[in-house]
Amino acid sequence: MSDVRLFYEEVFVEMKQEEETISDMIKRLIAEHTPITVAQQVGEKYYDDQPDILLRKPPTDAQGNTDDKKPHNLLVANFHPNQVDQKVGYLLAEPINFKAEDAILDKIGERFDDSFDDLIIDVLTAASNKGIEWMHVYYDADGNLKLKQIPAEQVVPVYDEYGQLTMLIRHYVLNQVSRAEIWTPEHVYYYMLSDGEYVADYYWGEAVQTHYKKGSLGDSWGRIPFVPFRNNSKEKGDLWKYKSLIDAFNNRLSDIQNTFDESTDLIFALKGYEGEDLAEFMRNLRHYKAINVGSEGGIDTITVKIPIEETERYLKMLREMIIDFGRGVDFQSDKFGNSPSGVALKILYSGLDIKAKQLERKTRVAIKELLWFVFDDAGIDAEPKDVEMTFKYNRLKNDKEDADIAVLSKGIISDDTILGNHPWVDDPQGERERLDEQEIAFNNSLPAIEVGASDESRTD
Numbered sequence: 001m002s003d004v005r006l007f008y009e010e011v012f013v014e015m016k017q018e019e020e021t022i023s024d025m026i027k028r029l030i031a032e033h034t035p036i037t038v039a040q041q042v043g044e045k046y047y048d049d050q051p052d053i054l055l056r057k058p059p060t061d062a063q064g065n066t067d068d069k070k071p072h073n074l075l076v077a078n079f080h081p082n083q084v085d086q087k088v089g090y091l092l093a094e095p096i097n098f099k100a101e102d103a104i105l106d107k108i109g110e111r112f113d114d115s116f117d118d119l120i121i122d123v124l125t126a127a128s129n130k131g132i133e134w135m136h137v138y139y140d141a142d143g144n145l146k147l148k149q150i151p152a153e154q155v156v157p158v159y160d161e162y163g164q165l166t167m168l169i170r171h172y173v174l175n176q177v178s179r180a181e182i183w184t185p186e187h188v189y190y191y192m193l194s195d196g197e198y199v200a201d202y203y204w205g206e207a208v209q210t211h212y213k214k215g216s217l218g219d220s221w222g223r224i225p226f227v228p229f230r231n232n233s234k235e236k237g238d239l240w241k242y243k244s245l246i247d248a249f250n251n252r253l254s255d256i257q258n259t260f261d262e263s264t265d266l267i268f269a270l271k272g273y274e275g276e277d278l279a280e281f282m283r284n285l286r287h288y289k290a291i292n293v294g295s296e297g298g299i300d301t302i303t304v305k306i307p308i309e310e311t312e313r314y315l316k317m318l319r320e321m322i323i324d325f326g327r328g329v330d331f332q333s334d335k336f337g338n339s340p341s342g343v344a345l346k347i348l349y350s351g352l353d354i355k356a357k358q359l360e361r362k363t364r365v366a367i368k369e370l371l372w373f374v375f376d377d378a379g380i381d382a383e384p385k386d387v388e389m390t391f392k393y394n395r396l397k398n399d400k401e402d403a404d405i406a407v408l409s410k411g412i413i414s415d416d417t418i419l420g421n422h423p424w425v426d427d428p429q430g431e432r433e434r435l436d437e438q439e440i441a442f443n444n445s446l447p448a449i450e451v452g453a454s455d456e457s458r459t460d
Contacts, residue, residue, distance in 0.1 A: 023191075145373065167182065190209075252311065252314060328351065
């Protein structure tokens, strides 16, 4: 059976429109996805300190020409990176803790090592900016299972009516050539853009391949090896909750700076001026320090009044709204004092908790999809759903309160739970091992007692 015929049987019949070629289908699906890509890139731009204020046009004169003498400050107070970094850091300050059987846990540890901890931060940061980010599972040249972050703007997913991923197009530019990959549960097809049409691309060796499993060339996973990391159910980035407020803040901040710069210049009120225009007036004033006015003419000066207090109140209001709508934590707040109680801290973090838990739920689903590939690669006969995951949030705590609670909980809950929640314990498993070693050392330090010896023969 030819590759093209196989492709038709897998997806093309379902996806094509009447009289549509494969090239037409690729171009259509990419075009339909473009509005989503544009929105995703806005979140990335704001995170990279490129907000809309930087697109603001310079001031013009009365004739509509650019006036280089007018101040044109573009000040950026970019709250968005802080909001995103705060959420991701709050969720992933500590590596994700997995709990499973020892053999399974060892395999998870091999794949989800320090490099994965670093990668997952980048992926969730991108997902927070764009609404979704993708991770690709593949084998390198040495047959090792690898994970790679794929930018969401390169991915066009196709779902069925049940929300199952049935096809995926990845498009990108490589060596100055636009390329497209079509991934199905069994195969990947490579295309390149030539004379406006997508044709078979043999850059990867063959125009069609199976995304084979380790040690079984030609045998596919039976599922598309791309895993989506969603920010929330609507796949919306965090920026859109407060973008208009950030724009208003930056606009007002730039306006007030422009007013400051102009406040050193006097505004002239002319009476009986005999010149032709204002430009001539300014030239005469600068060069000759004099101007001609009529017999009843004169000049009055006006100073610019800067609304400092009103602007300060307005900017403060915008800042509070950005943090509130973004469900962030305002560490400048003076509502909780220097040593807030546990209840006050829970209130302080309530908005961030809601936002982080939304991301946590979606991340759990994505990681368990990754575990399916890890288990398949390792030949583990287990279900990813049986693996427990714990996210240790990076929340400020009242250590004295937590330590007192741990002492009072002795005998009520397990020692493992107490260790896991004690404010001084970062590694519960390691702390348990140290406690066991401590107990063994203590027992070894006790004097030996001979079994069956009489009381008189025992030494005090």
